Amino acid sequence: MAGNGRLALRTLPGSGWVRGSGPAVLRRLQDSAVVQPGFLSKDEEETLSRELEPELRRRRYEYDHWDAAIHGFRETEKSRWSEASRAILQRVQSAAFDPGQTLLSRVHVLDLEPQGYIKPHVDSVKFCGATIAGLSLLSPSVMRLVHTQEPGQWLELLLEPGSLYILRGSARYDFSHEILRDEESFFGDRRIPRSRRISVICRSLPEGLGPGQPGQPPPAC
Numbered sequence: 278m279a280g281n282g283r284l285a286l287r288t289l290p291g292s293g294w295v296r297g298s299g300p301a302v303l304r305r306l307q308d309s310a311v312v313q314p315g316f317l318s319k320d321e322e323e324t325l326s327r328e329l330e331p332e333l334r335r336r337r338y339e340y341d342h343w344d345a346a347i348h349g350f351r352e353t354e355k356s357r358w359s360e361a362s363r364a365i366l367q368r369v370q371s372a373a374f375d376p377g378q379t380l381l382s383r384v385h386v387l388d389l390e391p392q393g394y395i396k397p398h399v400d401s402v403k404f405c406g407a408t409i410a411g412l413s414l415l416s417p418s419v420m421r422l423v424h425t426q427e428p429g430q431w432l433e434l435l436l437e438p439g440s441l442y443i444l445r446g447s448a449r450y451d452f453s454h455e456i457l458r459d460e461e462s463f464f465g466d467r468r469i470p471r472s473r474r475i476s477v478i479c480r481s482l483p484e485g486l487g488p489g490q491p492g493q494p495p496p497a498c
């Protein structure tokens with residue numbers, strides 16, 4: 278059975294973590310929409326969630342802002358981290374960003390409740406540069422990318438706890454991204470039940486802005 282399972286994974290279009298509307302879009306985005314499953318060890322996942330939990334718990338979940346992209350969430354922007362977490366974020370930086378890229382100094386932490394979800398959007402170019410890298414904790418989820426001009430072109434990323442995803446270049450600018458709500462949470466035919474999910478998102482500064490530039494972005498950009 279295990280052998281069959283692996284075979285089935287191998288025959289999916291894309292890898293076990295990335296599916297697409299066709300081979301062309303998979304090829305086109307193969308370096309710009311990347312999933313690294315198991316990026317975090319179990320210990321690292323726990324380090325991050327233990328550190329984040331008290332800060333998140335102080336906030337209320339927010340719902341149904343008139344135009345908000347995110348529903349059922351609470352969030353924080355964090356600049357002070359324990360040494361252990363700093364080492365993890367350093368690994369994210371090396372894995373996802375070019376040496377020449379400067380990161381936003383505050384890391385975006387987003388806590389989606391089980392019914393929470395993120396509607397399709399493109400992160401504002403005013404506040405984010407070319408690269409977005411996110412760690413997922415607690416619950417698996419599906420991120421869908423849809424080309425903003427040709428909606429028939431899409432990708433699905435399976436984001437398991439402990440995984441890192443990277444969106445850069447075309448995947449970041451030409452495709453919207455969203456996190457599917459529980460009822461719609463499928464990776465192909467495979468149901469991916471959603472529970473509470475925390476993401477830790479690092480972004481590069483908009484090109485042309487130096488690190489000393491004033492004006493931090495709002496939490497969700």
Ligand code: OGA
Nearest residue numbers: 387395400411476497498
């Ligand atoms: C966002 C966003 C994705 C995630 O906050 O803009 O797209 O992984 N988040 O939580």
Ligand code: MN
Nearest residue numbers: 399400454498
């Ligand atoms: Mn986004």
